[in-house]
Amino acid sequence: MSTISEPLYRRVRKDIVECALTPGKSFSEAELGRLYHASRTPVREACRRLEHEGLVRIIPFRGYSIAPLSVAEFHDLQEMQLIFEPATAALAAERANQKELDEMRELATYEYNIEDKNSYHEFLQTNYQLHSLIAQSSKNKRLSDVVSNIHVRLMRFFYLGLSFESHGPTLVAEHISLVEAIRNRDIEQARHMATDHISKAIERSAKLLMGAIRFGEAVFEASPEMGDSQLARKYIVPRI
Amino acid sequence: MSTISEPLYRRVRKDIVECALTPGKSFSEAELGRLYHASRTPVREACRRLEHEGLVRIIPFRGYSIAPLSVAEFHDLQEMQLIFEPATAALAAERANQKELDEMRELATYEYNIEDKNSYHEFLQTNYQLHSLIAQSSKNKRLSDVVSNIHVRLMRFFYLGLSFESHGPTLVAEHISLVEAIRNRDIEQARHMATDHISKAIERSAKLLMGAIRFGEAVFEASPEMGDSQLARKYIVPRI
DNA sequence: AACAAGAAATCGGTATACCGAGTGTTGACG
DNA sequence: CGTCAACACTCGGTATACCGATTTCTTGTT
Known part of the structure; x- marks a missing residue:
């Protein structure tokens, strides 16, 4: 298959996820075309797809921007x-x-080196692959697509610097427990471990966010979509 | 706002959802353009959007088709x-x-006339609006979008004839209970009523499906994506 | 100096010509 | 009569010219 659109889409998406393209940055079709050596048509198509995935914003008759990161979206x-x-x-x-x-076991046991910066990015990828694989294993393609998309959108925050570097070993331990529950075919335990894992991830990032909002102000949208209360939004956790 | 693309997209989507465009039917850009009096560019854009929503299929370099209905997708x-x-x-x-x-109360108490055929379609719309409104009230835009999309895709099955006409009063009763729980701000009760409502909907449609598969064979995909076991797929119901 | 009207520039929206991929058909050859 | 290769046809992919919406800059008036 030799289309321009598809690889272009993938390249741009990769660059957005890894924050090589700055969140909030505005651009035009022509500009992006110059950057990636493509003409308007495939650029347009790629941008439309990215908009659907929440990575690009389109302002009709005006232009485009890389979707900004906001606390509201993170929540x-x-x-x-x-x-x-x-x-x-x-x-x-x-x-x-x-x-x-x-x-799953392979991915869950991936050890990353806290010292090595590159290793952090690799960990983000591995983490993504693990969660995607679990989603895929649900054998519900539509569900799996949605879950993957959520993860992709979240990764931007972590590439930006909302780091869980310091939690590395903890995360790996959580992953292992989760995967073991799945491997044992223990449905309720799997549900429980996943809830636990995500809850803790939310707690961990909550503190980091507070700092990052001020620190990374430039890339965080001055969210018009959220009230003040949002920072302290209550999560409705399913009982398990 | 004076674009061709947006209204075109909406019209085509409506026609797909209401099965005025037959599931599985294949078509070309030019053909659709003739039907809706538009040129290729907006047609292309509309089709891409519809593909993302799971209503249209694109076969690269070959053509398009209205996404077929399959038991697997329904499940x-x-x-x-x-x-x-x-x-x-x-x-x-x-x-x-x-x-x-x-x-919500307004929408939940909508009574439809079992005798009147048009009233059934109106009920489908009202039903959609109610579920969408509940999703919107979650104040999580991304979540709400996903839930709406699911509903849109499901509606095709009901427009086709997978009817819950005979269950009218029961459905309304379930809606009222659900909305009352929400109105009382009883979180766990709301969760419970929703689970109950959907579970029953699944049970109800399971029987209907069996008949419909044979009856509407033409529009049901000979699913390569599902094994035989799928008909009896076990739903993993969250404990509540 | 403030402001309003209009010109110009910018950018996406649309139409369309052209190209190359994929399929089906046909006819020559074994 | 069967096989396969070349060709023609169809259709989407891409490039691009043109149009209209929107904003911005300029300029003249008060």
Whole structure:
């Protein structure tokens, strides 16, 4: 297959996720075309797709911008994770096949070196792959697509610097417990471990966010979409 | 606002949802352009959007088709409802404002006439609006978008003839209970009523599906994506 | 100096010509 | 009669010219 659109889309998406393209930055079709050596048509198409995924914003008749990061979005996405991931974990415990189970263990045990900066980015990728694989194992393609998209959108925050570097070993431990529950086909335990994992991730990032808002002001949107209360938004955790 | 693309997209989507465009039917850009009096560019854009929403399929370099209906998709979508709707109901119970609460009651108490065929379609619309409103009340825009999309995709099955006509009064009763729970800000009760509502909807449609598969064979995809076991797929219901 | 009207520039929206990928058909050859 | 290669046809992919919406800058008036 030799289309321009598809690889272009992937490249731009990668650059947005890794924050090589600054959140909030505005641009035009021509500009992006120059950057990636493509003409308007494929650029347009890529941008439309990215808009659907929440990575690009389109202002009709005006232009485009890389979707800004906002506290509201961060909350929304994590709230969705808290709903979806326990459910997908439960389904995965029921439906994953042996190959998937083995690959999960592989991904969960990935050790990253706290000292090495590159290793952090690799960890982000591995983390993404693990959660995607669990979602895939639910054997519900539509669900799996949604969960993957949530993760992609969240990764931007972590690439930006909302780092869980210091929590590395803890995270790995949580992943291992979750995967073991799935491997044991223990549905309720899988659901429980996922809820626990996401809840803790939310707690961990809550503190970091506070600092980052001031620190990274430039890339954080002055959210018109959220009230003051949002910072202290209450998460409705499913009882397990 | 004077674009061709946007209204075109809406019209095509409406026609797909209402099955005026037959599921599985293949078509070309030019053809659709002739039908809706538009040139290729806006047609292309509309089709891309519809593909993202799962209503259209694109075969690269070959053509398009209206996304076929399959038992697998039906299951996937209902499974997602079973995960999302209880969660959005719980959030709505926490966050809906007075205006939303009032409108919910309005929509929930909509009575439809079993005799009148048109009334059934109106009911489908009202049903959609109610569920969308509940999702919106979660104040999580990304979540609300996903839930709406699921509903849109499910509506095609009901427009086709997978009817819950005979269950009218029961459905209304379930809606009223759900809305009352939300109005009382009883989070766990809202979650419970939503789970109950969706579970029953799944049960009801399971029987209908069996008949419809044979009856409407033409529009049902000979699903390569599902094994035989799928018909009897076990739903992993969250404990409540 | 403030402001309003209009010109110009910018940018996406749309139409369309052209190109190359994928399929099906046909006819020559074994 | 079967096989396969070349060709023609169809359709989406891409490039691009043109148009209209929107904003910005300029300029003249008060």
